[in-house]
Amino acid sequence: MKRWLPLLLYLALAVDGLVGTATGFVELQRAVTRSRDLYRLDTVGSQIESDLEFQTQESRRAFLYALGVTDPNQQLPFVDAAREADREVRDTIGRFRALQAPADIDRSIEDFEMSWQKYGQARDAVIAGILIGDARHALALDQREGNQAFAAALQDLAALKHALQAHARTQSAQVDRTLQICIAGLALFVLATSGIVLALLRVNRARAAALRRLAATNHSLERAQEMDRRRVAILEMVGTHAPLADTLRAIAELPSQCHAGAGASIWSAAGDKILYQASSGLPEHVTNVLRSQAFERIDGSLSLSDDARKEIAGLAYRASLADVILPLRNVAGDAIGLLLIFAPQGVEVNSQCVAAQMTQLATLAIENTMLYERLAFQAQHDVLTGLPNRLLFHDRVQQAILRAQRNRRKVAVLWFDLDRFKQINDTLGHRIGDELLSECAQRLKGSLRESDTAARIGGDEFVVLVGDLEAADDARIIASKISKNLRMAMSVSGHELKVTASAGVSIYPEHGSDPASLMRCADLAMYQAKRLGRDTFQVFDKELGESLGRRLEIETELKKAIDNGELSVKYQPLMGRRNELDGFEALLRWNNRKLGSVSPAEFIPIAEESGLILSIGEWVTRTVCETGAAWLRAGLDVPRLAINASGVQFADPQFANKTYAILTETGFPPSKLELEVTETALVGNLEPALQQIARLRESGVTFAIDDFGTGYSSLNRLRTLPVDSVKVDRSFIKDLERMTGDSTTLVRGIIGLAHNLRLTVVGEGVETERQLEILRSLGCDTIQGFYLHRPLSEDAAESLMRQHIHGEPVPAAAAEAPLVEPSLA
Amino acid sequence: MQTPSQFRKLALAGFFAAARLAAGQGFSVVAHPSNPVSNLSVSALRAMFSGTVTHWPNHSKIVLAQRSAGSPANRFLMDRFLNISWQDYKRSLEGLEFMGQEPAIIRVLNSDTAACKFVFNVPSAVALIESSSAGAADCRELRVLKIDGLSPGQGGYRLR
Incomplete structure (x- = not known):
C-alpha cells in the first residue's frame, strides 16, 4: 500500500497541474479577448467618438458660416465643408459599426445615425434655401428644424459616449476579474507544475538511488557469480580428479576475487609433514619461500611450531600482508591440511565468506584426492x-x-x-x-x-x-x-x-x-x-600347454553349445531279463562345427570345472522330460528315462527345485525319471546331496548309483544311500569274458548284495553275447550295451517302444551307427 | 479700347471655344440625381431657361444655375440657344415678374465646377455646363439630362 501512495500523489499532482494549466490557458485567452475588445471599444471607440463629435461640430459650424454669406459662389466652400464634415460623420459611424460593439452601443449608434440623418435633411433644406437666395426662409427653417435636429443629434451623441463609457467600465471590471482568475490559474499552474517538477525530481532522485543500488547489487552479483563459477569449476576439477596441485591453486585464487592484493597458500598433511601444495596471488619471493618450506606436524595435529608460526608471520609482515592460518579438517575431524590466507593490512579476509568457502573446497579437494588414492590403491x-x-x-x-x-x-x-x-x-x-x-x-x-x-x-x-x-x-x-x-x-x-x-x-x-x-x-x-x-x-612345458589349449577351446565352444543347438540326446535302451524294454538312458552328444564330435568323457569334466554343467544338466533334463511327455501324449508306454547327474549339480541347493519344476512344466511323471549319480559325485558334498535326493524321491524320482565298483564302493554307504538301483561299471563287464573268475565273483557279489538291499542291478557296457549270458546267469536285472542296442535317436527310440507294445521281437542290435563311446553322460 | 492683354485673352478664349466647337464637345444639362426628370425637349429647356416654365413636374421650384457672362456656356445659352443678349435676357425675366408671373430663380456661378456643386447642394437646380466639365469630380455625381432623347456626344444632339 505504501508503494502506491507516492504514485497516487504524483498522479493527483499531475491532474491538478493539467487542470490548472487548462484553466489558466482558457482564462488567459478570455482575458486577452476581453482586453482586445476593451481596447478596441475603449481606445478606438473613444477616438472615433471624438472624431464624430468634432466632425459634427465642424459640419454645424461650416453650415452656420454658409448662412452668413449671400453669394452662392462664396457660400459653396462652407457648404462643401459642411458636406465634407457630414461624410466624415457617416464614415465615423461606419467605423463604429465595424467595431462590432455590444448591442447597447449599436443601438446608441443607430439612434445617433437617425438623429444625424434628420439633421442632415433639415440642413439640406436650409442649404437649398441659402443657395437659392432665400436666406430668410432658410434661417427660419434652420432655427425651426435645424437647431432642433442638431440638438437631438448631439443628445444621441452624448448617449453614445455614455454607453461607451459604461461599456468601458464594465469591460474594465471584467478584464480585472479575468486577469485575477488568470493570475490565480497561472498561480495554480505554476504550483501544480512545481509540484510535478518536485515530484519528478524526487522520483528521479529515487530512480538514481535505485540505479546506484542496482549497480552495487549487480557488482555484488557479478562478483558472486564469478565466485560461483569458480566454485563450480573447482568442484568439476575435484569431480574429475584433476591434479591436486591444480585444484588447490584454483582455490588459492579465490581471495584475489574479493580483495586486490590478497592471496593464499594451501598445504596438505602427509605423514608427519605438512607439505606445500599450491599458492596464488602472493609475491613471487613469498611463494618461493613457502614452496621451500615443510613444516613438522606436532603429535599428528596441524599445530605449527612456534618457529614455523614466527616464520610465516615474519614473511607476511615483510610483504605488508596480514596472515590467517586456518586448519583443514575432514568430516571425522582429522587434520588434513592448512590454509594460509594473506591479505593487505586492514582487510578482514577471515570475516568474509571466501575463507569459509576456501576451507570447504580445499578440504573437499584434499579429502577427495586422498579417497581417490585410497580407492585406487584398494583397486590394485x-x-x-x-x-x-x-x-x-x-x-x-x-x-x-x-x-x-x-x-x-x-x-x-x-x-x-x-x-x-x-x-x-x-x-x-x-x-x-x-x-x-x-x-x-x-x-x-x-x-x-x-x-x-x-x-x-x-x-x-x-x-x-x-x-x-x-x-x-x-x-x-x-x-x-x-x-x-x-x-x-x-x-x-x-x-x-x-x-x-x-x-x-x-x-x-x-x-x-x-x-x-x-x-x-x-x-x-x-x-x-x-x-x-x-x-x-x-x-x-609345451605338452602341458597343448592340453591346456584344447581344454580352453572346449570350454569356450561349450559356452555357446546350447544357444547354437549343438547338443543332442540319444536314448540307449535298458533291456530286462526277458528282453523287455525296461528303460532308456539319455546320453548327451555334442557336435561342434569347429571341434567336431566331442566325447562326453572330455567335455563333461570341463563343464563341471567351469560350472557349465549346471545349465547343460538343466537342458538335458528338460529335453528328456519334454520328449518323454510327448511320447506319453502319443500313447506310448514310456519306460523310465535315466539321466546322468553331476556332483556339481547336487552341490546346487536349487537342483531339486529346478528338477521338480521341469517335471511340473513338462508334465512328465517323476516316477518315470531316474537320476544316475556316481559315488564320487556324492562323497564331497554328501549331506546336502542326500537331502536333495530325498526331496526328489518323495516326488517319485528314482536314483541309481552309476559306475558302481570304481569309486569308494562303500558297502555301508550302499546301505544308507537312498537309491533304487546299482549300475555295475563296464570294466567289470568287460572282464567277464576273460574267465578269470575274479570279475565274475565280484559281479556276483555286487548283484547279490544289491538284491539283498532290494536294489535292482543294471549291467552296462554289454557288447557280446557271452557277457549277456553271464550277466543273465548271475541274475542281473537289466542289460545295457551295444550288443543289445546302440544309443538311438528320438525317432528310433519311439519306434522301439512301438515294437515293444505290439510284442514284436526286439532286434538284438539296433541298426543305428555307433556315434561315440558310451560314457558317463 | 481693349488692351493687348485683354485682346490676347479674348483671342485665346475664342480660340479655345472654336477648338471645343470643332471638337464637337457641346454642352450638357445637369440636374440633382434625385430629380425625377431625365429627358427634356429643346423647347422645354428653352422655356425653363427663358423663365416661362418655373416648376418641375413634381412642383418643386426650378433654380437656374447659370454660368457668368462671357463663359462659353453662357454665350452658347444667350447667343445660340435663346438668341438674346445677357442684358435683354435679364430684362425679359424682370418683365415676366412685372407681368405677375412667379419669377425664375437664377444663380450665376463663376465656373462649371461651382455650378455642379450648386446643383448638387440644391436638388431642384439645373445647370448648363460644357460637356468637357461633366467628367470633373464635382460633376460626376450629377445627372446629365438627355435632350430630345439624345445624350451628349450622340449624333443629332442639339446642344453643340
Whole structure:
C-alpha cells in the first residue's frame, strides 16, 4: 500500500497541474479577448467618438458660416465643408459599426445615425434655401428644424459616449476579474507544475538511488557469480580428479576475487609433514619461500611450531600482508591440511565468506584426492596383505614384458599355492588363516628384489613377477628360495605353523608373450606340482600347454553349445531279463562345427570345472522330460528315462527345485525319471546331496548309483544311500569274458548284495553275447550295451517302444551307427 | 479700347471655344440625381431657361444655375440657344415678374465646377455646363439630362 501512495500523489499532482494549466490557458485567452475588445471599444471607440463629435461640430459650424454669406459662389466652400464634415460623420459611424460593439452601443449608434440623418435633411433644406437666395426662409427653417435636429443629434451623441463609457467600465471590471482568475490559474499552474517538477525530481532522485543500488547489487552479483563459477569449476576439477596441485591453486585464487592484493597458500598433511601444495596471488619471493618450506606436524595435529608460526608471520609482515592460518579438517575431524590466507593490512579476509568457502573446497579437494588414492590403491592391492592384486600384477607383468623386449631379457611368473591351507582355515579358524597369509606375504616380499613384484590373486594363491632375468634357470633359483623361506616355521597367534607351497613357473618369451598366457602357464605348472606331491615347483612345458589349449577351446565352444543347438540326446535302451524294454538312458552328444564330435568323457569334466554343467544338466533334463511327455501324449508306454547327474549339480541347493519344476512344466511323471549319480559325485558334498535326493524321491524320482565298483564302493554307504538301483561299471563287464573268475565273483557279489538291499542291478557296457549270458546267469536285472542296442535317436527310440507294445521281437542290435563311446553322460 | 492683354485673352478664349466647337464637345444639362426628370425637349429647356416654365413636374421650384457672362456656356445659352443678349435676357425675366408671373430663380456661378456643386447642394437646380466639365469630380455625381432623347456626344444632339 505504501508503494502506491507516492504514485497516487504524483498522479493527483499531475491532474491538478493539467487542470490548472487548462484553466489558466482558457482564462488567459478570455482575458486577452476581453482586453482586445476593451481596447478596441475603449481606445478606438473613444477616438472615433471624438472624431464624430468634432466632425459634427465642424459640419454645424461650416453650415452656420454658409448662412452668413449671400453669394452662392462664396457660400459653396462652407457648404462643401459642411458636406465634407457630414461624410466624415457617416464614415465615423461606419467605423463604429465595424467595431462590432455590444448591442447597447449599436443601438446608441443607430439612434445617433437617425438623429444625424434628420439633421442632415433639415440642413439640406436650409442649404437649398441659402443657395437659392432665400436666406430668410432658410434661417427660419434652420432655427425651426435645424437647431432642433442638431440638438437631438448631439443628445444621441452624448448617449453614445455614455454607453461607451459604461461599456468601458464594465469591460474594465471584467478584464480585472479575468486577469485575477488568470493570475490565480497561472498561480495554480505554476504550483501544480512545481509540484510535478518536485515530484519528478524526487522520483528521479529515487530512480538514481535505485540505479546506484542496482549497480552495487549487480557488482555484488557479478562478483558472486564469478565466485560461483569458480566454485563450480573447482568442484568439476575435484569431480574429475584433476591434479591436486591444480585444484588447490584454483582455490588459492579465490581471495584475489574479493580483495586486490590478497592471496593464499594451501598445504596438505602427509605423514608427519605438512607439505606445500599450491599458492596464488602472493609475491613471487613469498611463494618461493613457502614452496621451500615443510613444516613438522606436532603429535599428528596441524599445530605449527612456534618457529614455523614466527616464520610465516615474519614473511607476511615483510610483504605488508596480514596472515590467517586456518586448519583443514575432514568430516571425522582429522587434520588434513592448512590454509594460509594473506591479505593487505586492514582487510578482514577471515570475516568474509571466501575463507569459509576456501576451507570447504580445499578440504573437499584434499579429502577427495586422498579417497581417490585410497580407492585406487584398494583397486590394485589386496586388502589383507597389502600386496598388489591380480589387476596390478597384470599391469606389472605387461610392463616387465615390454622392458624385457627392449633389453632382450627374460621374465618369470611364479605361481604359489599354499598346500593344505584349507585344513589350517578349518581347524584354526579364518583369523589365524588370515594372519598366516599376511606372514606368507611378508616372506614373499622379503625374498624378492625391490624391482620384483609379489601379488595375492586368490585365497591362498600368490604370484611373483621376476623381471630382468638372463636365464630361465634364475627363476628356478628364486622359486627354490621362496619355497625355502615359506617352509620355515612361523609363529601365528601363539601357534607354531609350518606351511609348504606348490609352485609353477612360466618364462617369457618361452611360454607366452602376454600376462594372461604367462599366468595360465604358471597356474598349470603349479597344478602339475600339486599332482607331483606338493611342496615343489614345476616349470611349464609345451605338452602341458597343448592340453591346456584344447581344454580352453572346449570350454569356450561349450559356452555357446546350447544357444547354437549343438547338443543332442540319444536314448540307449535298458533291456530286462526277458528282453523287455525296461528303460532308456539319455546320453548327451555334442557336435561342434569347429571341434567336431566331442566325447562326453572330455567335455563333461570341463563343464563341471567351469560350472557349465549346471545349465547343460538343466537342458538335458528338460529335453528328456519334454520328449518323454510327448511320447506319453502319443500313447506310448514310456519306460523310465535315466539321466546322468553331476556332483556339481547336487552341490546346487536349487537342483531339486529346478528338477521338480521341469517335471511340473513338462508334465512328465517323476516316477518315470531316474537320476544316475556316481559315488564320487556324492562323497564331497554328501549331506546336502542326500537331502536333495530325498526331496526328489518323495516326488517319485528314482536314483541309481552309476559306475558302481570304481569309486569308494562303500558297502555301508550302499546301505544308507537312498537309491533304487546299482549300475555295475563296464570294466567289470568287460572282464567277464576273460574267465578269470575274479570279475565274475565280484559281479556276483555286487548283484547279490544289491538284491539283498532290494536294489535292482543294471549291467552296462554289454557288447557280446557271452557277457549277456553271464550277466543273465548271475541274475542281473537289466542289460545295457551295444550288443543289445546302440544309443538311438528320438525317432528310433519311439519306434522301439512301438515294437515293444505290439510284442514284436526286439532286434538284438539296433541298426543305428555307433556315434561315440558310451560314457558317463 | 481693349488692351493687348485683354485682346490676347479674348483671342485665346475664342480660340479655345472654336477648338471645343470643332471638337464637337457641346454642352450638357445637369440636374440633382434625385430629380425625377431625365429627358427634356429643346423647347422645354428653352422655356425653363427663358423663365416661362418655373416648376418641375413634381412642383418643386426650378433654380437656374447659370454660368457668368462671357463663359462659353453662357454665350452658347444667350447667343445660340435663346438668341438674346445677357442684358435683354435679364430684362425679359424682370418683365415676366412685372407681368405677375412667379419669377425664375437664377444663380450665376463663376465656373462649371461651382455650378455642379450648386446643383448638387440644391436638388431642384439645373445647370448648363460644357460637356468637357461633366467628367470633373464635382460633376460626376450629377445627372446629365438627355435632350430630345439624345445624350451628349450622340449624333443629332442639339446642344453643340
